[in-house]
Amino acid sequence: MRALLLTRDPDLSVTLTEVDEADLPDGEVLIDVSHSSLNYKDGLAVTGRGKIVRGDFPFVPGIDLAGTVAASVSDRWAEGDAVILTGWGTGEDRWGGFAERARASADHLVASPGSLSAEDAMWIGTAGFTAMLSVLALEAHGVGPDAGPIAVTGASGGVGSMATALLAAAGYEVHAVTGTASAHGYLRALGAAEIVDRHALADAAEPPLQRGVWAGAVDSVGGTTLAALLAQSRRHACVAACGLASGPALATTVFPFILRGVTLAGIDSNTAPVPLREQAWARLADAVAAGALSAVEKTVIPLADVPAWSARIVDGDTVGRVVVDTRT
Numbered sequence: 001m002r003a004l005l006l007t008r009d010p011d012l013s014v015t016l017t018e019v020d021e022a023d024l025p026d027g028e029v030l031i032d033v034s035h036s037s038l039n040y041k042d043g044l045a046v047t048g049r050g051k052i053v054r055g056d057f058p059f060v061p062g063i064d065l066a067g068t069v070a071a072s073v074s075d076r077w078a079e080g081d082a083v084i085l086t087g088w089g090t091g092e093d094r095w096g097g098f099a100e101r102a103r104a105s106a107d108h109l110v111a112s113p114g115s116l117s118a119e120d121a122m123w124i125g126t127a128g129f130t131a132m133l134s135v136l137a138l139e140a141h142g143v144g145p146d147a148g149p150i151a152v153t154g155a156s157g158g159v160g161s162m163a164t165a166l167l168a169a170a171g172y173e174v175h176a177v178t179g180t181a182s183a184h185g186y187l188r189a190l191g192a193a194e195i196v197d198r199h200a201l202a203d204a205a206e207p208p209l210q211r212g213v214w215a216g217a218v219d220s221v222g223g224t225t226l227a228a229l230l231a232q233s234r235r236h237a238c239v240a241a242c243g244l245a246s247g248p249a250l251a252t253t254v255f256p257f258i259l260r261g262v263t264l265a266g267i268d269s270n271t272a273p274v275p276l277r278e279q280a281w282a283r284l285a286d287a288v289a290a291g292a293l294s295a296v297e298k299t300v301i302p303l304a305d306v307p308a309w310s311a312r313i314v315d316g317d318t319v320g321r322v323v324v325d326t327r328t
């Protein structure tokens with residue numbers, strides 16, 4: 001099978017090469033991978049600019065994959081089933097999606113909703129899945145489309161642009177928080193009602209309780225941005241915290257929680273339980289069918305182009321989502 005192989009000798013190098021299928025990790029299900037996607041995390045792994053790979057080298061990266069079951073020793077999956085795999089350490093401690101085949105645990109797979117193609121599943125990928133988990137968290141905490149403005153931070157990024165599109169299509173009033181001036185038109189096209197300057201929000205973390213603005217938020221940035229969102233949350237708002245693009249620290253107080261009933265909902269796509277995954281993917285398939293994501297740019301690249309595009313995604317030189325067609 002063809003695979004993108006990372007080796008360390010001692011410097012990191014990446015080559016598109018033939019790999020013996022017998023070298024795949026253990027797992028009940030063998031998958032013919034047709035598509036993967038390029039996430040920021042993959043960019044860090046392939047360029048070696050971030051410590052993402054925890055498995056032994058040589059290593060096949062790629063945190064997302066979609067394809068069909070080629071063989072299964074689990075009675076939960078049969079040859080020909082369309083499946084999606086994201087997270088569970090794929091492309092981090094287990095060989096991932098930048099290959100023509102992968103092997104996975106039967107418990108980690110999700111059946112691809114019938115209407116969703118493998119290419120579209122990977123257009124969504126971990127970024128869109130995380131955005132949908134965030135939307136589900138807002139809903140679970142009673143924040144509906146009529147609740148008031150919803151802030152989406154890191155709005156031009158993978159998670160942020162998917163969250164903007166999903167929320168806007170569901171009727172929410174989305175305020176897209178961005179530091180990228182050139183993305184304003186794109187964010188409007190995704191459905192953002194307002195554009196907020198990321199620096200102004202990050203500078204407004206104090207005092208810890210301010211005028212309530214946000215009915216909810218999807219935050220992929222963390223740091224003072226998240227602190228500001230909490231300080232400016234309305235009563236019974238829900239803030240879904242899913243990322244740390246500006247940093248992992250969070251300096252806040254208990255006031256938003258005990259005086260306004262604000263909920264800080266943690267989002268972890270990596271270990272999300274399967275029933276929640278199935279719910280999220282069903283909703284994502286509906287969103288695609290309804291055209292809710294049509295403004296999210298999709299670039300399809302062959303396996304051989306992953307190294308060049310990895311550098312671009314780490315340099316912030318990509319828009320929308322990058323799908324990898326592993327058959328080309």
Ligand code: NDP
Pocket residue numbers: 039040041126127130153154155156157158159160177178179180183198220221241242243244245246267268269270
């Ligand atoms: P991207 O790189 O695509 O997007 C991140 C966005 O954050 C950028 O486009 C930019 O948006 C903004 N940003 C970048 N640097 C800064 C900064 N220093 N301060 C403030 N904003 C900044 O990444 P993803 O969307 O793929 O991921 C976003 C975050 O979510 C990452 O931290 C990632 O690790 C995390 N993540 C978490 C998951 C989970 O399961 N919890 C799953 C997937 C991702 P703009 O220019 O519009 O401001």
